[in-house]
Amino acid sequence: MSNGERTSRGAPDKYRDLMNTSIGRTVSARIGLPRPALLRRFRAGDALLPGPLLLGGNGLTGLAQALTAAGAEVVTGEAAGARGEHPPSADRLGALVYDASELDGVAGLAAIREFLAGSLRRLSSSGRVLIIGREPDGTDHGWDAARQALDGIVRSLGKELRAGATANLVSLAGTPSSDALQSLARFLLSGRAAYVDGQTLRVAAVAVDAPADWATPLIGRVAVVTGAARGIGAAIAEVLARDGAKVIAADLPAAGEALAKVANRINGTALQLDVTDESAAGTLIRYAGERFGGLDVVVHNAGITRDKLMANMKAESWDPVLAVNLQSQVQFNAELLRTDGLRPGGRIICLASTTGLAGNRGQTNYGASKAGIIGMVRSMAPPFHGRGITINAVAPGFIDTAMTHRMPLASREVARRINSLQQAGLPVDVAETVGWLAWPGSAGISGQTVRVCGQNWLGA
Amino acid sequence: MPTREAVVIGGNRIPFARANGRYALASNQDMLTATLDGLVARFGLQGERLGEVVAGAVLKHSQDFNLTRESVLGSALAPTTPAYDIQQACGTSLESVILVANKIAVGQADSGIAAGVDTVSDAPIAVSEGLRTALLAANRARNLPARLKALASIRPSYLAPATPSNSELRTGLSMGEHQAVTTREWAITRQQQDELAAASHQNLAAAYERGFFDDLVTPFLGLTRDNNLRPDSTVERLAELKPVYGRGESEPTMTAGNSTPLTDGAAAVLLGTREWAAERRLPILARFVDAETAAVDYVHGDRKADGLLMAPVYAVPRLLARNGLTLQDFDFYEIHEAFAATVLATLAAWQDPDFSRDRLGLAAPLGGIDRSRLNVTGSSLATGHPFAATGARIVATLAKLLHDKGSGRGLISICAAGGQGVVAIIEAA
Numbered sequence: 001m002s003n004g005e006r007t008s009r010g011a012p013d014k015y016r017d018l019m020n021t022s023i024g025r026t027v028s029a030r031i032g033l034p035r036p037a038l039l040r041r042f043r044a045g046d047a048l049l050p051g052p053l054l055l056g057g058n059g060l061t062g063l064a065q066a067l068t069a070a071g072a073e074v075v076t077g078e079a080a081g082a083r084g085e086h087p088p089s090a091d092r093l094g095a096l097v098y099d100a101s102e103l104d105g106v107a108g109l110a111a112i113r114e115f116l117a118g119s120l121r122r123l124s125s126s127g128r129v130l131i132i133g134r135e136p137d138g139t140d141h142g143w144d145a146a147r148q149a150l151d152g153i154v155r156s157l158g159k160e161l162r163a164g165a166t167a168n169l170v171s172l173a174g175t176p177s178s179d180a181l182q183s184l185a186r187f188l189l190s191g192r193a194a195y196v197d198g199q200t201l202r203v204a205a206v207a208v209d210a211p212a213d214w215a216t217p218l219i220g221r222v223a224v225v226t227g228a229a230r231g232i233g234a235a236i237a238e239v240l241a242r243d244g245a246k247v248i249a250a251d252l253p254a255a256g257e258a259l260a261k262v263a264n265r266i267n268g269t270a271l272q273l274d275v276t277d278e279s280a281a282g283t284l285i286r287y288a289g290e291r292f293g294g295l296d297v298v299v300h301n302a303g304i305t306r307d308k309l310m311a312n313m314k315a316e317s318w319d320p321v322l323a324v325n326l327q328s329q330v331q332f333n334a335e336l337l338r339t340d341g342l343r344p345g346g347r348i349i350c351l352a353s354t355t356g357l358a359g360n361r362g363q364t365n366y367g368a369s370k371a372g373i374i375g376m377v378r379s380m381a382p383p384f385h386g387r388g389i390t391i392n393a394v395a396p397g398f399i400d401t402a403m404t405h406r407m408p409l410a411s412r413e414v415a416r417r418i419n420s421l422q423q424a425g426l427p428v429d430v431a432e433t434v435g436w437l438a439w440p441g442s443a444g445i446s447g448q449t450v451r452v453c454g455q456n457w458l459g460a
Numbered sequence: 461m462p463t464r465e466a467v468v469i470g471g472n473r474i475p476f477a478r479a480n481g482r483y484a485l486a487s488n489q490d491m492l493t494a495t496l497d498g499l500v501a502r503f504g505l506q507g508e509r510l511g512e513v514v515a516g517a518v519l520k521h522s523q524d525f526n527l528t529r530e531s532v533l534g535s536a537l538a539p540t541t542p543a544y545d546i547q548q549a550c551g552t553s554l555e556s557v558i559l560v561a562n563k564i565a566v567g568q569a570d571s572g573i574a575a576g577v578d579t580v581s582d583a584p585i586a587v588s589e590g591l592r593t594a595l596l597a598a599n600r601a602r603n604l605p606a607r608l609k610a611l612a613s614i615r616p617s618y619l620a621p622a623t624p625s626n627s628e629l630r631t632g633l634s635m636g637e638h639q640a641v642t643t644r645e646w647a648i649t650r651q652q653q654d655e656l657a658a659a660s661h662q663n664l665a666a667a668y669e670r671g672f673f674d675d676l677v678t679p680f681l682g683l684t685r686d687n688n689l690r691p692d693s694t695v696e697r698l699a700e701l702k703p704v705y706g707r708g709e710s711e712p713t714m715t716a717g718n719s720t721p722l723t724d725g726a727a728a729v730l731l732g733t734r735e736w737a738a739e740r741r742l743p744i745l746a747r748f749v750d751a752e753t754a755a756v757d758y759v760h761g762d763r764k765a766d767g768l769l770m771a772p773v774y775a776v777p778r779l780l781a782r783n784g785l786t787l788q789d790f791d792f793y794e795i796h797e798a799f800a801a802t803v804l805a806t807l808a809a810w811q812d813p814d815f816s817r818d819r820l821g822l823a824a825p826l827g828g829i830d831r832s833r834l835n836v837t838g839s840s841l842a843t844g845h846p847f848a849a850t851g852a853r854i855v856a857t858l859a860k861l862l863h864d865k866g867s868g869r870g871l872i873s874i875c876a877a878g879g880q881g882v883v884a885i886i887e888a889a
Contacts, residue, residue: 249501253671256678257494260501264536270501272674291504291741 013400013416016423036423037164040126042191042432044215044242048072049094049189050124056115059102060132066181067097072189077115092124095189100133100150101172105142109149116157126164128189129157135173135202147171151200158198158420158455166197166421166455174205176444183441186214192436195397195429197420198455206444209345216244217439222292224248224284226275227302229255231401232351234262235427236299239435241266246292250275250284251302275302275328281335294343297438298336300329300350303369305403307362318365325369326376333380333391340387347438348384348391350377351430352449357395358459370395374449381447390446392437397453397460400424421454466561466748467889469737471856472499473727474680475687476844479580482683483724488517488524491680491726492531492577498678499573499728500536503742509538511569514556515728516546517577518847518877519624521584528575547848550798551753551874551882552576553727554851558884560731561748570736574855576848577726583624590618628768628877630759635768635877636799638758640706640714642767643801646808650713653800654698657718657841660797664838665691672837676856688721688844718800723844727852729859734889744889746859749869751884752779758879765809765819769802771881772873773809777820779883787826791868792833792861794854797840798875806873836861850874851882862888 016036018024028035040050048071055064055076064074072095096119098112112131123129131154136144150169157167168188176184184203187193211217223240227233228249241247247268251259256272263270271287273280288295303325306317329350336342355363356370377393384391398404398415404424407415416424430452436442437450453460474495477483483491492515500506515528524530528543548555553576560572587595597610627634643653667673668685677685703712705719730742737744754775758768772795780787787810795803807829809815816825837857840850851874858870865888872884 253674253677254679254684256498256684257680257682260498260678263501263504264497264506267504267506268501269504270498270678272678274671277671290743293741 013423015413034417034422036417036421037125037162039164039194039421039423040191041194041428046191048186049128050126051092051094053095053097053189054093054119055097055099057099057101057111059099060175060181062178063099063132063181066178067185069178070182070185070189072185093119093122093127094124095128095130096120096123097130098132100131103133103143103146103150106146106149109146109153112153123161123165126191126194128165129154129161129167130170130188132170132172135171137173154200155198155455161420164194164421166193168193168196168198169200171200171202172205173202176203176205177208179210180205180208180441180444182210183208183439187432187436192432195421195425195452195454196433196450197453198460199451201445201450202448204444204446208443209440211440217441218297218435219244221245221296221438222248222288222294223297223299223438224250224271224288224295225299225301226250228262229258231403232396232399232427232430233301235431236301236434237262237268238266239428239431240297240299240438241268243435243439245297245438248284248288248292275332276323278331280328281332281341285335285339285341295341296343296345297347297349298332298342299434300332300348302328303351305363305366307366309362310364313364321365322369325366326372329373330376333376337380337383342387342389344388345440345443346387346389347442348389349434349437350391350393352393352395354395354397354451354453354456354459357449357451358456360458377449378447385446388443390437390443392445392447393449394430394433394437395449395451395453395459396425396430397451397456398424399430399452400426418458419454419456419460423454425452425454463565464567464733466564466731467734467737467744468746468748468855468859468886469730469732469742470499470503470745471676471727471729471852471859472502473677473849473853473856474498474725475677475683475685476723476725476846476849477683477686478688478844479722479724481581482681482687483579484581486579486681486724487582488520488527488577488579489531489534491579491724492527492575493534494678494680495575495577495726495728496531496535496537496573499730501678502675503730503740506536507538510541511563511572512560513537513541513543513573513575514546514559515543515573515575515577516552516556516848517579518547518549518552519578519580519583520547548882549876549878549880550796550845550847550850551876551880552848552851554751554855554872554874554882554884555753557729557731557748557851557855558751558882564731564733571730571732573728573730574852575726575728576846576850576852578846578848579724580722581724586622588618588620588622590615594618626877628758634705636705636714636719638768639799639801640709640712641763642770642805643713643799644706644709645764645767646805648713648801648804648808650699651695652804653713653718654695656797656800656803657698658693658695660835660838660841661690661693663836664689664842667837672860676860686843688723689842714799714801718841720798720840720845723846725844725846725849727849727856729852729855743863745863746870746886747889749885749887750779750783751882752776752782753883754778754881756879765815766879767805768877768879769798769875770805770809771879772875772883773806773881774820775881775883776810776871776873777822777826779885780826783885785885787829789869790829790833790871791865792836792858792870793829794835794839794858794870794872796850796854796874797835798845800841802875803834855884855886858886862886
């Protein structure tokens with residue numbers, strides 16, 4: 001059982017486990033049932049990839065070195081061909097990375113087809129396809145068309161890949177440093193990004209600081225996680241602590257019992273606090289200052305649901321959802337802006353939801369709050385940028401938690417399967433993405449919404 | 461010997477639960493461990509070796525002889541933190557605060573936790589004294605006939621279990637009946653008692669509402685607030701209750717509403733030197749100033765002056781004199797509400813010229829207090845009273861009150877079974 005499985009407090013995925021027994025494999029192959037893979041998830045000390053990384057394309061200086069530094073065994077098409085060998089089949093490829101940074105027109109896309117078509121069959125379970133392109137910027141219409149086409153490639157490819165493999169696009173604005181590339185690779189190619197699929201990440205060329213030790217990139221950082229008593233919040237607190245942060249685990253006073261257990265598990269502190277209080281931001285900023293000398297990372301995770309069809313929606317279902325999920329974050333972040341409550345290099349990460357992208361029946365209130373978060377981070381990124389602070393949203397898809405465990409079986413099973421990985425994510429998948437956005441190397445990512453949804457059919 | 465300041469850094473308790481309710485299946489060790497873990501979580505003390513942890517319980521199973529040490533081992537504290545148990549009835553955890561503070565003051569420790577826990581629900585039930593004697597005799601016997609002879613001495617009546625009671629061993633009277641005598645002797649009225657009880661509930665409810673307890677209480681077993689609390693308590697409602705103590709008297713006044721109920725719970729206080737706190741960037745809420753204990757001869761003494769719960773009346777003047785203070789030099793008074801009448805009789809005694817002259821040896825009485833400074837966030841009538849946990853509850857509460865005010869001084873007074881009293885002064889730091 002992987003580290004991630006242990007962190008999960010949701011319902012076990014018995015179907016996935018059955019389909020991964022020898023009988024299950026036979027049956028699913030015969031009658032065409034979906035066979036969700038056991039995803040590769042990060043464990044400290046594991047290799048970055050389950051096999052060599054095949055690098056194609058060209059343009060970014062230092063990319064191969066950065067990938068090697070991140071822990072990949074980099075091979076290029078030419079090198080493999082010159083030796084008259086493909087990597088032997090026992091030695092499946094862990095990742096296919098294509099550098100499309102010099103893509104200069106639609107014709108250039110053919111080379112990507114050639115690279116992928118020739119190597120995809122050798123991609124290992126939970127392998128990674130990563131294309132690195134550039135942001136359309138209006139310089140040349142042909143370039144922009146081709147650059148946007150990359151997005152179409154990974155989105156469709158994500159739906160074709162099997163056995164837990166994923167496809168993502170990094171879209172560069174400017175040329176990132178080697179450390180920034182390494183940081184990206186350490187997330188996207190590793191088991192940390194197990195449930196990030198079919199996604200485009202926009203990365204600006206911002207100076208990044210390499211951590212002294214890549215195993216603990218958050219060392220010296222003080223982080224607060226709201227709603228940390230259970231589920232995704234608890235997993236975020238654990239991942240931030242594992243990555244070296246000093247974690248303030250915050251939740252409602254009524255959740256204090258579970259909160260204390262989380263805090264003690266991660267050598268953090270428990271802070272009983274209602275985030276909807278107008279004084280919450282001030283209290284937290286003061287607390288972090290007094291107890292730890294400052295605050296670097298704020299993870300807005302506290303959230304509630306009060307599902308009702310709009311026709312039946314009363315204020316008592318609407319108001320608290322908007323107050324807890326959205327207004328508290330707007331208020332808190334405004335206070336951070338006003339007071340310089342975050343140290344330079346700070347990070348704000350706000351939990352949105354794919355419901356905020358795709359909508360969901362019975363969740364106009366929740367969907368409004370989560371879409372609002374996406375707008376908020378986009379709007380607040382520029383003012384925070386001047387202080388070296390990033391603000392992003394993470395939008396989980398269907399994640400197994402105690403909350404989803406209460407869903408009716410049929411709905412839960414359907415919800416679990418309607419994504420490219422044919423299974424629910426785990427709280428740790430969301431947590432790893434949050435943790436990565438908090439890393440020093442993620443300074444070039446701001447105002448964005450990163451989905452952790454296994455390329456859900458809804459919202460991705 | 462030069463002394464150092466012992467400061468109160470913070471506290472933690474679990475909500476108190478009425479007996480045989482939410483915590484019916486929780487042991488003292490469960491509650492104390494959870495309380496320590498909540499304190500550790502609040503202050504980030506995981507794996508920390510403290511100078512010592514001192515705690516106790518009034519009702520304790522014989523297998524819990526090392527209750528505090530066992531709780532430390534089950535907690536997130538370093539297993540190298542030493543611990544010991546004490547017991548001074550309802551004064552237990554105030555006494556444990558005094559012990560830790562004194563060790564800090566003389567330099568024998570830099571930090572420590574003082575705590576207390578009690579469960580009435582999970583009380584020990586012992587075999588009868590006759591059965592115990594017979595079984596021990598059988599155990600001593602060297603051969604079978606002697607063993608059979610010893611066992612043959614067991615009578616059917618010996619098989620009835622011995623349950624703990626809160627009756628005083630030397631008088632056979634319950635604490636409530638003792639207090640009923642004192643109440644009558646000091647002419648404390650029903651109205652006065654009900655007013656005090658209503659204020660306790662209203663003050664506690666208001667404190668919860670404004671979040672005062674957010675950093676003093678950690679929920680336990682799903683309970684988030686003291687479940688004895690009745691926020692809508694009023695004098696009128698309390699006036700409807702029937703008396704339960706002193707029923708042999710012509711006008712009994714003590715009811716279930718103005719007496720504390722049996723309660724389960726635990727509380728803890730973290731103390732240290734200023735340096736120890738500063739090194740860890742921990743807050744300093746208050747400094748421990750001084751303490752005094754006293755006892756009365758409630759068995760043979762005067763019915764009015766030597767009531768079972770009157771010992772704090774004697775302890776406080778001695779404490780004030782040693783510190784050059786008057787009773788009016790305080791911003792907060794925390795007088796444990798064993799019964800509403802206990803508090804009222806205590807205040808009455810301090811204002812009584814004859815008593816003050818004859819029994820306290822004072823030319824003038826200590827005088828009255830500003831009642832708006834008394835138990836301002838409620839006390840035992842509202843929270844309930846797990847015997848050994850009350851002192852730590854009060855110390856943490858008062859330390860936070862002083863810290864929030866930013867200045868001032870508080871007096872703590874706790875009466876205890878056996879005719880004892882434990883009192884202390886803390887000041888804003």
